[in-house]
Amino acid sequence: MKVFLSYNVLPNIAKQEHPEKVREAFEELGPTFIKIGQMLSVRSDILTPRFIGELKKLQDNVKTDTFATVKQTIEEETHLKLTDIFETFEELPFASASMGQAHKATLKNGKEVAVKVQHPGIKEEINLDLSLFAKVLPLIKHIPESNVVDPKEIFLEIKTSLQNELNSLKEAENGVAFYKKNNGWEIIQTPIIYRDYCTEKVLVMEFMQGESIRKFVQKEVVSKESEERKQLKNHLGNVLVRNFVKQVFEDGFFHADPHPGNILVRFLEPNEEGYHAKNKVKDIQHKKEMKQGSIGFNYTEEQDLPPYRLVYLDFGMMGYLDETMIHKLTNVMDSLYGNNVKNIGRAILQLCNQIGPVDEEHFFEELAPLLDENYGASVGDLNLQTLFFRIIAICHQNNLQAPQEVTMLIKAIATFEGVIRELAPEISLIEIATPFAKKYFTEKIDWQWELKKAGIDLLYSAKAAPKIPSRVLDVLDDLSKGKSKINLELKKQNELMDRVERMMNRLVMGLILSALIIGSSMLVEFNAGLTSNFVSVLGMIGYAIALFAILFLAVDIWKKGRRKK
Template structure:
């Protein structure tokens, strides 16, 4: 055996040992905290959170992703998993320097003229340092933790092997566990590839930077690698800190603060709706830590920036006629900017899905539960038998109670959970991209609630939906189709009287047939079939018992012993069959 093959075999053995040790650690924690048992019963969410924190970055990330999955977890679980925190120690500068130089193939001093050794931010995937490029540009350098990719890849492989256990989570028959795992795996892999985050950041910059007060850092792709992301350094503080700063201000400052909070809330909601309905590319993790408030220095404030606002309305009454029209107005921007960060988790919607979501928003504006329900049905995939009438009976009161209510008066997270729960009860599966959108909205909700509780997402989203319909619809095609429908209706109209006479004539001659549709007829037929089968088995068993009794009583000398044995065998078969039926009936009753 050669030396290289010996080294390879030793490395492989070591890898197997670490894999088995990690699997043992995961199983010990799962058993100690009864993770699967608590998940299956939706009990003790704090125990599940503690278990995920004990297992490290991969499971913390999984928990954070599940913390907005209202389609599989109860609100109590959602609230608990939102408390998950990254408790990761920062790496020494020597390790950071080693990663950068290994990735770029250049000495650190050749890439950056200045590089702060102490990171100003750290998370489970990596940490971020402030640096300066040779041309004087200040940048933020996000460097992946050494070994984090290998650790997450190992955990994902072990998690995938344990995937069949996920079927014990409630509603797993409707929410595909493999699909959920694939979403988690894809998200984690994307976050581990800084080049994908760089591409996402570049696209987000092109579509959103400069939209009113929204800003996004410029990505320097030429300096970025799969483990290093270099972007424009954006000064500021998290929007959560901005909200808390109000406590220590004077009355006048608090009034100005309240005004800015309402403005920020309105801007963020409008921009997010634009990301969804116009761009089809939205930030899927818009929590307060990923949105900064930046105050412009006096030198920049003096330059005055303006934005065009198109939602200005003018109404004039001339005599008996009233005119209303929309016009464009330039609005001076305040000396604040809202900066989006972290583009590892982004959502995409194709044109067809945007059209379906637009139909939902348009139907919400009309406050018609039937139309809203039909739009939701078009969004979902049916994975089993479904009764539309039952679906609408469950959905209507929920929508009527929540329509037009401001964010401060409803819990969107709970509302989404209730709607998705109704979908599950009716064997409707929500598409993965819609689930990601729901996740983003649920993340968004808490922040908007603190900024401005009076904002109504429906009222803000509806103009975007109507604008989308106006811009995207093919009016020539729609007019042609409407014209053809009108032509067919005109041709059919003269035949109505003769058709009516034919129907009356059939009634008079007794030729009319009436078709009745039974609700859940397949289920009803299955139950009738089961009853008949049991009746037939009962008759057979009765015949078997009677026949066996006759055989036992058969007394001819030559065959009496043999026939008696046959009779006893018949008794045994009948007894076994009766016991089996009794156990089956008790099992089904307990299941119900």
């Protein structure tokens, strides 16, 4: 609380001001809050781009554990001696973060592995911090967005993410599922998880060579290689986008933290396994017409894979989408590609939860300029974080709240944007994503049911068609006899009635004040012996009440006028 007050954390978050103060406070509060800040740094649905940019500067600043501590943790968790599991084990970690550190080792079968070991006591420290943070939670109701974005829901999401990261068995389970769905998809690779040696505090996975995609992009190259390198970067960016869209629309299981440190570029050696690998491109159906008839056959087209791979790491934060949510996202992508504001708006309305009255026409009017401004733009011309922030802001203003899984997807896309912007800024995410969305739509839709439904609708329409002339005559007859009624629906009628009610209340208040002033004047002028002083005092009290009420009304009118300006 002392740190929160000294850095003015809650007011700064509420007003979206002084993000550097919030970052400094989180750094002072230690690992838990650093991790929370890092999670918030990609939440474009909650914070402004300026705030997000500052929180991205948060860095883990923790001391590494000694080899003796690491050895003790591994042996206590696995109930095996270190030498019984590993042939070699490097004492110095090659990476360290707030949750734990990673060592390179070799299994008894000769396989090189990365061993992630949790810091001792970090679980207890984080759970204590979370319990204290939960007590501060009620103060966050002062954040302007708290009426739409539920702070409790956000806290539960952060709590769940942190607890998942503290459980290496959960990450191992995610890693195995991600490996099955993505390893070997074109040039995508993921590490093998060795489940037999994984525990809640220890994770053992295949050691993956390579450099982070950020280092790869920033590496200086000779000018004569620039064109070849540009093509390489375009290919890497294209594969990453298509694979990520596949994770969302086909798998319903996506990497929710695809920042540059979690994606490696790995170049294969000529004698290395996979250097001459081929990739199945597509199944082709061929039909040949002949005099005796026609024959058809299928064949698979293949192509050589390039001698490099893209490697995904870190499966602590993963997103899940069910069939219903994928279908809704498909509708959004399809409508975005068609650039029809009404269709896009309806798709977003289906996707979001309504927490209050929604004026659809007003929502469409606010959405239209933003979509027209950004339609068809490449990643290089877009700032997805800003775009998503503006769309979410429009949703907030119209009583719409994005579901948690969509929020996580937006967070992942906002993170992913930075990677693609550095690799291939001319790529259009919508153009690449739409074919996947259409493919999902055509594969998942029940055409038999849809045809039956369309046939039933057509049958009802055919039955109703002969009755149309007689119904029109009935309407004209009612109009001629003055029997028809017209129902008008006023937009924002509740708001209008509230304003009328406030006006009437002020008018009544004015009449009461007038009567009070006149009555008080008569009492002050009253003169009947002993009671005159008492009655005069009552009159003065009436004057005081009237004066106070008039001042209150004047201040209220002035404030509302200022607010409108």
